Amino acid sequence: MGAKTGKQYIERLKKAKNTVYVDGEKVEDVTEHKAFKNVVNSMARLYDIQHEKKEKMLYTSPTTGDQVGMTFKHPTTIDDLIARREATQEWARSHAGMMGRSPDYLNAEVMAMGMNNSLFAEADERFADNARKYYEYARENDISLTHTLIHPQVNRAKAEHEQKDANVSLHLVEENQDGIIVDGIRLLATQAAITDETLVFPSTVKKAGELDDPYSLAFVVENNAEGVKMISRESWDYRDNKWDYPLSSQFEEGDAIVSFENVFIPWERVFVCGNSDICNRTFGDTNAVVHMAHQVVSKAIIKTEFILGVALSIMEAIGIDQFQHVKDKGRDIMITLETMRSHIYRAEHNAKLDESGMMTPDFAALNAARNWYPRIYPKLAEIIRVLAASGLTGIPTQADFENEEIGDILRRGLQGAHVDGYERVQLFRLAWDLTASAFGTRQSHYEYYFFGDPVRMGMTYFDTFEKEPYKNFVKDFLSDLK
Ligand SMILES: Cc1cc2c(cc1C)N(C[C@H](O)[C@H](O)[C@H](O)COP(=O)(O)OP(=O)(O)OC[C@H]1O[C@@H](n3cnc4c(N)ncnc43)[C@H](O)[C@@H]1O)c1[nH]c(=O)[nH]c(=O)c1N2
Ligand SMILES: O=C(O)Cc1ccc(O)cc1
Numbered sequence: 001m002g003a004k005t006g007k008q009y010i011e012r013l014k015k016a017k018n019t020v021y022v023d024g025e026k027v028e029d030v031t032e033h034k035a036f037k038n039v040v041n042s043m044a045r046l047y048d049i050q051h052e053k054k055e056k057m058l059y060t061s062p063t064t065g066d067q068v069g070m071t072f073k074h075p076t077t078i079d080d081l082i083a084r085r086e087a088t089q090e091w092a093r094s095h096a097g098m099m100g101r102s103p104d105y106l107n108a109e110v111m112a113m114g115m116n117n118s119l120f121a122e123a124d125e126r127f128a129d130n131a132r133k134y135y136e137y138a139r140e141n142d143i144s145l146t147h148t149l150i151h152p153q154v155n156r157a158k159a160e161h162e163q164k165d166a167n168v169s170l171h172l173v174e175e176n177q178d179g180i181i182v183d184g185i186r187l188l189a190t191q192a193a194i195t196d197e198t199l200v201f202p203s204t205v206k207k208a209g210e211l212d213d214p215y216s217l218a219f220v221v222e223n224n225a226e227g228v229k230m231i232s233r234e235s236w237d238y239r240d241n242k243w244d245y246p247l248s249s250q251f252e253e254g255d256a257i258v259s260f261e262n263v264f265i266p267w268e269r270v271f272v273c274g275n276s277d278i279c280n281r282t283f284g285d286t287n288a289v290v291h292m293a294h295q296v297v298s299k300a301i302i303k304t305e306f307i308l309g310v311a312l313s314i315m316e317a318i319g320i321d322q323f324q325h326v327k328d329k330g331r332d333i334m335i336t337l338e339t340m341r342s343h344i345y346r347a348e349h350n351a352k353l354d355e356s357g358m359m360t361p362d363f364a365a366l367n368a369a370r371n372w373y374p375r376i377y378p379k380l381a382e383i384i385r386v387l388a389a390s391g392l393t394g395i396p397t398q399a400d401f402e403n404e405e406i407g408d409i410l411r412r413g414l415q416g417a418h419v420d421g422y423e424r425v426q427l428f429r430l431a432w433d434l435t436a437s438a439f440g441t442r443q444s445h446y447e448y449y450f451f452g453d454p455v456r457m458g459m460t461y462f463d464t465f466e467k468e469p470y471k472n473f474v475k476d477f478l479s480d481l482k
Contacts, residue, residue, distance in 0.1 A: 002064070022235065046103065059073055064140055096306040112292075124273075148188065149201050182265060194254070293451075310430060311333055318391065378447070384434060
């Protein structure tokens with residue numbers, strides 16, 4: 001079928017009837033439910049953009065000749081990488097970088113794991129074949145995906161097999177002729193309610209030992225499969241009004257706990273079965289982490305552009321842009337933006353073909369960026385809050401402005417340097433939704449954690465950094481002084 005439209009996305013979700021719970025109730029139709037309908041429309045918009053900007057967003061499938069999504073493209077040249085990035089950034093502009101799980105993120109994962117799939121063959125040739133075929137299936141049918149990597153937060157001091165109830169975490173129950181049976185819980189699946197399928201992969205930030213083999217699985221499951229329950233947290237999309245809630249009323253993706261009750265997964269959808277050694281290498285050896293980081297940094301650039309725009313607009317609205325610390329804070333955001341742009345440039349222009357023939361960005365540049373941005377993002381949010389000051393909470397609603405008795409008071413009383421109160425408050429409500437509403441706070445939390453715990457990622461970063469040249473540099477410098 002090729003790249004789908006927004007309408008087709010919604011129709012598929014309606015038909016699938018994913019098993020979703022929110023606020024203690026089973027959801028009949030996520031496309032109509034108040035917790036999800038707005039973000040469903042934002043996702044639909046992404047799929048429509050594919051067709052509105054065909055040149056940038058689509059390419060011809062090498063297997064069927066259909067027009068398929070650019071964010072699925074297997075890159076073999078630097079130009080391909082740039083084209084993937086431009087497609088990602090086109091999408092990101094439509095959601096101001098607020099949708100962490102726009103489909104390009106996991107399209108990058110299935111592409112890399114499908115095309116650089118020899119790791120999966122170490123256990124069984126069929127698994128590598130499954131990964132390749134799944135990539136093609138996802139691309140040709142424009143499957144929307146979430147993923148779930150984390151074991152429940154029971155006792156992080158222990159391995160999974162050592163937990164007091166070792167059956168809580170998702171584990172292998174049985175292998176049979178047709179497939180596997182799995183049972184247990186996985187965290188956390190952003191957008192689980194509103195996507196077609198879930199990639200159940202290991203987190204490799206913490207390496208698993210052999211005794212955790214039963215928990216070491218990689219497979220994909222349909223979000224309406226028998227025995228699967230998506231238990232979504234309460235929605236932080238409080239009201240439909242886009243003036244009052246400019247971001248949360250559009251981009252509240254939802255995060256879900258995924259429960260598997262003796263779920264059958266056919267062999268065709270299994271990539272790793274009970275093998276911690278292979279699981280520990282899934283993101284690294286396939287270069288999926290590199291392509292995902294390429295998407296992440298590309299999107300972060302657009303998000304930072306948006307944050308800079310909000311900061312500059314606040315400065316102008318209340319006439320604070322001549323103050324030294326205000327300029328300094330603006331400078332911090334500008335430098336973050338330029339730094340991220342430099343990372344992506346180096347990553348793309350130093351890209352090399354990997355052993356599988358996939359053009360792979362320079363991971364050194366992307367790895368630095370993906371380790372740095374989570375640490376800097378909460379500071380960007382803080383800058384917005386500090387600049388906005390009381391304006392972040394002095395934010396009446398559109399209804400207040402429309403009330404005859406108080407509307408004019410607000411227009412006058414809340415005016416800015418060059419704008420009336422209505423315009424100024426709309427901007428400050430955006431600043432609030434970006435940084436301080438439940439939605440905005442989650443954005444900071446998401447940026448900090450979604451790619452793994454930054455502390456443990458940082459330890460791995462330090463441990464794997466090639467240090468000898470720098471130590472030798474100093475050693476040689478000192479020895480020349482003798
Ligand atoms: C908003 C949002 C959205 C998502 C996700 C998170 C969030 C916040 N995630 C989950 C994400 O991958 C996860 O948060 C990180 O990997 C960190 O793991 P835990 O949350 O389990 O923290 P964890 O429980 O491991 O850590 C809690 C605290 O303990 C510390 N700690 C624990 N073990 C430690 C150790 N061995 N050494 C040092 N410190 C240690 C950590 O540093 C941290 O401060 C996710 N995942 C997913 O698969 N799909 C998804 O869609 C999403 N979406
Ligand atoms: O676990 C990993 O090694 C990489 C990873 C972590 C989170 C994520 O969303 C994607 C990949």
